[in-house]
Amino acid sequence: MLRHIRKVKHTIYLILLCAKLVMAEEDTVPVEELQKLEVEDGDELTPGYKAPAKVDLQTIQDLDADDESLQKYKKELLGGKQDILDEGGNNVLVKALRIIVEGREDLVIDLTGNLSDLKVTMKEGVKYRLKIVFRVQREIVSGLRFLSQVKRKGIKVDSSNHMVGSYGPKTEEHSFLAPMEDAPSGMIARGVYNIHSKFTDDDKNIYLEWDWAMTIAKNWK
Numbered sequence: 001m002l003r004h005i006r007k008v009k010h011t012i013y014l015i016l017l018c019a020k021l022v023m024a025e026e027d028t029v030p031v032e033e034l035q036k037l038e039v040e041d042g043d044e045l046t047p048g049y050k051a052p053a054k055v056d057l058q059t060i061q062d063l064d065a066d067d068e069s070l071q072k073y074k075k076e077l078l079g080g081k082q083d084i085l086d087e088g089g090n091n092v093l094v095k096a097l098r099i100i101v102e103g104r105e106d107l108v109i110d111l112t113g114n115l116s117d118l119k120v121t122m123k124e125g126v127k128y129r130l131k132i133v134f135r136v137q138r139e140i141v142s143g144l145r146f147l148s149q150v151k152r153k154g155i156k157v158d159s160s161n162h163m164v165g166s167y168g169p170k171t172e173e174h175s176f177l178a179p180m181e182d183a184p185s186g187m188i189a190r191g192v193y194n195i196h197s198k199f200t201d202d203d204k205n206i207y208l209e210w211d212w213a214m215t216i217a218k219n220w221k
């Protein structure tokens with residue numbers, strides 16, 4: 001009954017609307033207005049309305065089938081867990097710190113064995129980049145960080161905190177290349193810098209903490 005009354009009201013309103021249009025001598029039909037009325041009454045869906053296309057999982061997977069790096073990343077994060085080398089110990093193993101100077105062989109600090117006397121000698125003023133090499137064995141790690149604090153004669157002179165990122169388990173080593181830095185230079189700057197480094201993650205896990213020394217000399221050794 002109520003519905004019937006609404007329908008009648010609706011019809012009367014439409015007649016009035018048409019009459020108004022005729023009186024205004026408008027030749028364009030206000031389709032939107034008519035559609036709005038119908039939807040309000042719940043009698044009909046807006047004509048021309050298109051439901052979003054249904055997309056299944058397979059389609060999503062196929063979408064980026066050609067993007068090799070994305071596929072690799074997905075595989076790294078999701079798959080092949082049983083094939084990954086597990087050397088025991090921490091989920092994240094820090095393997096080495098490499099000091100990269102253009103035109104020279106990398107200086108390599110092995111972080112897998114005895115950590116008690118790690119040192120390198122660098123020529124003053126050279127541009128270099130630190131590269132940290134590590135492996136993730138079992139679980140995805142997020143928010144890896146590489147932190148260092150530099151002291152000269154016991155006084156803190158520098159510190160760095162690099163966001164390394166999130167990585168999935170993989171047999172091969174991952175590596176992170178820190179931005180370019182300038183080795184100190186000048187007579188006063190030459191000498192030994194003692195560095196305390198840490199490799200951590202967002203959950204405050206410390207995977208490795210080690211001390212090493214960088215000697216700045218007038219020339220390469």
Ligand SMILES: *[C@@H]1O[C@H](CO)[C@@H](O)[C@H](O)[C@H]1NC(C)=O
Pocket residue numbers: 114115116117
């Ligand atoms: C580690 O190296 C230091 C010096 O290089 C040495 O004195 C020490 O005995 C070594 N420790 C082990 C466990 O090999």
